[in-house]
Amino acid sequence: MTSVWDDVVGQEHAVSALSAAAHDSQYMTHAWLLTGPPGSGRSTAARAFAGALLCPQRGCGDCHECRTARDGSHADVEVVATQGLSIQVKDARELVQLAGRRPSVGAWRVIIVEDADRLTERAADSLLKALEEPTPRTVWLLCAPSLEDVIITIRSRSRHVRLRTPAPEAVADLLVRRDGIDPEQALYAARATQSHVGLARRLARDEGARTRRRNTLHLAVGIRSLGEAMSAAANLASIASEESGASSAERDAAERKRLLEQLGADPQARTQPPHIRGQLNTLEKEQKTRATRFGRDVIDRSLVDLMSVYRDALMVQVGTPVELVNADESELLATLAQLFGPEQLLGCMDQIGTARERIEANVPPLLALEAMAIGLRVPTRHTG
Template sequence: MTVWDALVGQDSVVSTLTAAARAAALVTTQGPLAAARAGMTHSWLFTGPAGSGLAVAARAFAAALLCENSPPGCGQCPGCHTVLSDTAADLRTVRPEGLSIGVRDVRALIRDAASAPSAGRWRILLIDDADRFTDSAANALLKALEEPAERAVFLLCAPSVDDVLPTIRSRCRSVALRLPSVDDVTAALVREGVDEGLARMVAQASQGHVGQARRLAADPQARARREAVLRLPSRLNRVGDCLAAAADLVDAANADAQAANADRDEAETEALKTALGVGATSAGTRSTSARGGARAGAKPKSIQVRGAAGALKELERTQKSRGRRTVLDSLDRALVDLAGLYRDVLAHQLRAGVAPVHPDHAEAIERLAATATPEQTLRRWEAVLATRQTLADNPGLVPQLTTESLALALRDA
């Protein structure tokens, strides 16, 4: 297997990145100028819809840049292996732990970029969700892109070029990914050992989102949560039913976040306490008698490390922000499933003849189609999409109120 095998349905992107990695290899024999003339550049912007594999493509390219063999990207050498496992000395990865990427993270990244590679040919800085930069962070990054270090390579991932400042995207070479087809995702899952029938169902349900397809195939609880979301339209009879359905949706998102982050939060907190010495004791703090001996029964005192409370409070804020981000991401996945259902209902009403997103819910789709007009279905579909956009644009909103408003809108459309 090569590093490119993880990319599903992205043949043109693989060709572009392979050619660039070959050009980048010239830096060893002919210098950075020769590599630049052959098509290598210091700044790359990977764009595409969620699930298309932005981070996978960026990491595969990073592995190819540090590959020790030819053609680059063998997937077997230490350079490829350490990048794919995120242990490479010359790779730094920045992921937003919360709702945004702050200037402190970017300044640390710039300091890394100024360092010479320690093992490979390049110093690589990979930034997930580059659309989440704060203004000050984006301005700090712009300075580094304008005057890049000789051996530094920035790999930015964002949903679209419009989500990145014009001054940043103008200094990057753009690589556009697309959502893979259902056949591509199905074939990839079958190669991974998933039953073909299940693979095709989850490939359709995920609407080309490779990560979500893998999650549905591997996790029965994820499939159960999807079933609960798709039953929501049949529950919206009275106002109380709408509020209860919205509460269930938010509770499921909170449960997702708790399951995803609980172990990690606990491990981070314990690691920080250990590093700071919080809870440790010192025998030197015991009271002593006049003859120099320790007083009988005296207990050691806990060591108080200066700044420990502030560090723990900062970690708590980071974890809380990350938890909220996870809740919003889980809600977004639920809304994508719901939008797909109304899309199927509208297609059935208009006899559009297109492949359904949720073929395993054909009876529910027929029932919803028979009890509403196409105009009502379209309004409901638009309400779901508008709610997704509202939550994306205003992450500070209370999810409970937003989903309650959606449930009432679906009932009254």
């Protein structure tokens, strides 16, 4: 028997709370804050909840309401997925206006903000009135990594549901069941991505992604000089640039063509009238902002992968009986454990964490990566 909650894996407590609210109005409220680490399925849970609220059977998983709520095409479901670095005040004001309208076809109007942590301070302030004086039959589903990532005035007006990192086996089962991925490949991908559902699916299906990940892991034993540190930083930055360009080129061209068609312009014309050029310039700025964010996300994923190999080497070194993220890289882990002492491995993890924080704080990625790579150089002699 199918359910709208089938893709929300390893989140029994959250599913129980949200399902109860969909079935019984005494558990329902006008604003929910769903938090959890990257890959835990915050957006998936929010969309499933929307389906359960709109479904006549409260979440059958098969009906039109469930299917369109999950894919974001339902008339009463608005999904805000940030493509830039932040959600601006003008976007928040548009959502407030939408929240004031009655549902058009269903029992609820559902507004899902997938990146509530990216609301600017002014944008968050714009939402407060809608949260303080909720419109009947409108529900807000705000998603963020943690409570601390959302300003206190927002989180104090929302009911909190915390999601956790699912077990790798649960993620692997989902990939096998939903995507038809080979069980062994699915489990490898789930472990390698530390149970990030979206990244695990991509890693399991994309040989290029697996190759790039292996190359990133092996940087840990290849940085022995200042020159190699600079080269490693440049390689990480170029991988992000290539992935960003490859993923966005086709989409950018399609968006440009669609805009020109909407404006009644000739997509093949060499020059466009001034008012159309202005619209194109705005679109190009938005696309560049999106590419910048995507590039930073790619770098961050690479740094998480790199940190995992130092962590695993430390576990091997001290003999801690825990599951390794990179169990398939036993030779690499053994080499790292020989080259670095425990304090040095911890120091490398600190260097990577600092680089992630700097990039998040808008330090140019290459500069942050260069500083990190210098700190990751293999020691000339073992001091452990």
